[in-house]
Amino acid sequence: xxxxxxxxxxxxxxxxxxxxxxxxxxxxxxxxxxxxxxxxxxxxxxxxxxxxxxxxxxxxxxxxxxxxxxxxxxxxxxxxxxxxxxxxxxxxxxxxxxxxxxxxxxxxxxxxx
Amino acid sequence: xxxxxxxxxxxxxxxxxxxxxxxxxxxxxxxxxxxxxxxxxxxxxxxxxxxxxxxxxxxxxxxxxxxxxxxxxxxxxxxxxxxxxxxxxxxxxxxxxxxxxxxxxxxxxxxxx
Numbered sequence: 001x002x003x004x005x006x007x008x009x010x011x012x013x014x015x016x017x018x019x020x021x022x023x024x025x026x027x028x029x030x031x032x033x034x035x036x037x038x039x040x041x042x043x044x045x046x047x048x049x050x051x052x053x054x055x056x057x058x059x060x061x062x063x064x065x066x067x068x069x070x071x072x073x074x075x076x077x078x079x080x081x082x083x084x085x086x087x088x089x090x091x092x093x094x095x096x097x098x099x100x101x102x103x104x105x106x107x108x109x110x111x112x113x
Numbered sequence: 114x115x116x117x118x119x120x121x122x123x124x125x126x127x128x129x130x131x132x133x134x135x136x137x138x139x140x141x142x143x144x145x146x147x148x149x150x151x152x153x154x155x156x157x158x159x160x161x162x163x164x165x166x167x168x169x170x171x172x173x174x175x176x177x178x179x180x181x182x183x184x185x186x187x188x189x190x191x192x193x194x195x196x197x198x199x200x201x202x203x204x205x206x207x208x209x210x211x212x213x214x215x216x217x218x219x220x221x222x223x224x225x226x
Binding site for chain 1: 200
């Protein structure tokens with residue numbers, strides 16, 4: 001069975017550029033989560049969707065970050081403009097209806113120079 | 114403020130040397146405690162969910178237990194392949210996003226042969 005799929009796996013970009021991270025949740029899962037992981041702060045929730053609707057975006061650092069989920073099988077996290085402090089590993093996770101066990105993708109390692 | 118604290122930050126064991134990892138939490142209303150394993154360069158992998166004090170779950174050499182204030186992940190006769198970072202997370206109905214998890218920073222376990 002395919003797990004959560006994220007792309008790209010690695011992204012290196014220059015400060016000021018737009019970055020788009022992509023996620024395909026496990027088929028049939030109805031909740032999707034975006035996390036950021038750094039050594040200093042650990043794993044932090046950025047935003048989560050339930051049935052394609054954003055429920056809580058209080059973890060989004062600032063207006064430079066935006067996320068969309070146009071359908072049940074695809075979500076994007078966009079950073080515009082990117083800054084060096086955005087460098088981190090970004091994870092996407094999904095859960096099935098009625099469950100709270102999150103299944104994570106392999107992550108996207110973002111480096112902003 | 115809700116908080117999840119894991120200790121120790123790092124643990125080195127010899128193969129076969131049993132030990133325990135600790136996860137203490139302060140939340141307004143625990144609605145599940147989750148253990149994950151994370152290997153370098155990969156996303157967290159779900160291990161266990163515990164819901165009530167006194168509950169225990171086992172998987173191979175791992176056993177998770179829960180009290181009203183903390184959870185322990187016991188590792189019996191560990192092998193080098195058990196080396197990973199172990200993350201603890203709680204689900205708290207006191208926060209607005211009832212499905213979201215709050216993660217600790219993890220314990221990095223190294224088992225040498």
